[in-house]
Amino acid sequence: MTRQVRRRRVAFALVALLSVGVLHGAAWTPIAGATAATALPLPVDTRVPGGVALLDLGTAVDPPGLVYFGAYRVPVVHDGASWKAVVGIPLATPPGPQVARLVTPTPDDTDVELPFEVAPKSYAEQRLTVEPRKVDPLPQDLERIEAESARSEAALSTYSDDLFPTWRWQAPVAGKRSSSFGLRRVFNDQPRNPHSGMDIAAATGTPIRSPAAGRVVEAGDFFFNGATVFVDHGQGVLTMYCHLSRIDVKVGEAVKAGQTLGLVGATGRVTGPHLHWGVAVNRALVDPALFLSQAEPATGQ
Ligand code: ZN
Numbered sequence: 001m002t003r004q005v006r007r008r009r010v011a012f013a014l015v016a017l018l019s020v021g022v023l024h025g026a027a028w029t030p031i032a033g034a035t036a037a038t039a040l041p042l043p044v045d046t047r048v049p050g051g052v053a054l055l056d057l058g059t060a061v062d063p064p065g066l067v068y069f070g071a072y073r074v075p076v077v078h079d080g081a082s083w084k085a086v087v088g089i090p091l092a093t094p095p096g097p098q099v100a101r102l103v104t105p106t107p108d109d110t111d112v113e114l115p116f117e118v119a120p121k122s123y124a125e126q127r128l129t130v131e132p133r134k135v136d137p138l139p140q141d142l143e144r145i146e147a148e149s150a151r152s153e154a155a156l157s158t159y160s161d162d163l164f165p166t167w168r169w170q171a172p173v174a175g176k177r178s179s180s181f182g183l184r185r186v187f188n189d190q191p192r193n194p195h196s197g198m199d200i201a202a203a204t205g206t207p208i209r210s211p212a213a214g215r216v217v218e219a220g221d222f223f224f225n226g227a228t229v230f231v232d233h234g235q236g237v238l239t240m241y242c243h244l245s246r247i248d249v250k251v252g253e254a255v256k257a258g259q260t261l262g263l264v265g266a267t268g269r270v271t272g273p274h275l276h277w278g279v280a281v282n283r284a285l286v287d288p289a290l291f292l293s294q295a296e297p298a299t300g301q
Helices: 010-017 139-156
Strands: 052-058 066-069 072-074 076-078 083-088 096-103 111-118 125-128 176-179 184-187 190-192 198-201 207-209 214-222 226-234 237-244 260-263 274-281 284-286
Touching: 052 096, 052 111, 066 083, 072 083, 083 096, 083 274, 083 284, 139 214, 139 226, 139 237, 214 237, 226 260, 237 260
Parallel strands: 125 184
Antiparallel strands: 052 083, 066 072, 066 096, 076 083, 096 111, 176 198, 184 190, 198 274, 207 260, 214 226, 226 237, 237 274, 274 284
8 A cells, every 4th residue: 555645734635534434433532512612621832842732633523533743643632623633842853844644544544744833942951969870870770770761661652542631730739840841951060851841849748649530551760760650641641750759559550630649759860859740742741831721830940
């Protein structure tokens, strides 16, 4: 079968889809009761590195198809008005044109390109001093770090068709955001990966509540992230909670919105107790602030 890639507007493709029928039934259940008047709130459309792009896929009755950005499947949701692809944009994405891909359920398996523009965003630098071994790991640490990196990658790459996320949440811990997403980080004078989550200052022992229902896909003690829990909310949306003093859930456990996942702590590479909260969409770690139900201004760095 020849896979054709055509540059054309999605609207034209959707006209062709009207006669095709339902694809992948259960994975595409629209939100019950949602109408144009009660549109499902989605994350804030912010087309920058570390943001999300909401790409309109039209108003056809049937789901438009599967969407991919790079190698990863993108969540597709009906918000009450139209189908949308919610594309997570990795922090390392260069500004400029990007293309997601809609694989339509046509007999010739045609792809439709979904072009969008990523605007530049410069993030400030943050310098931190931590235990030297957490910046220059000892040889015996490296094997552990590699194994944990694979576990983390597997967790963040999960795509569950049987779970459906909500998209606007309460923060998992009430508290001051002590560090913002995207900061370029320099530990002990050495540059490291940018900060890919939100830090919320809270005392050790503060309960961490899952902002949405889901399933625990990974949990354990990680070299850099300390005691960590990963929750799968479905459709490629995952959240992670790091530096915990206690984990209260088990891998495979279903969790409800508001359920305690564990307690705030200071394990791993930290300068003090806080929650590091990460949000992944199609494997990209994006700014958790875009998912908060109320805009809460950051109070410091
Ligand atoms: Zn952090």
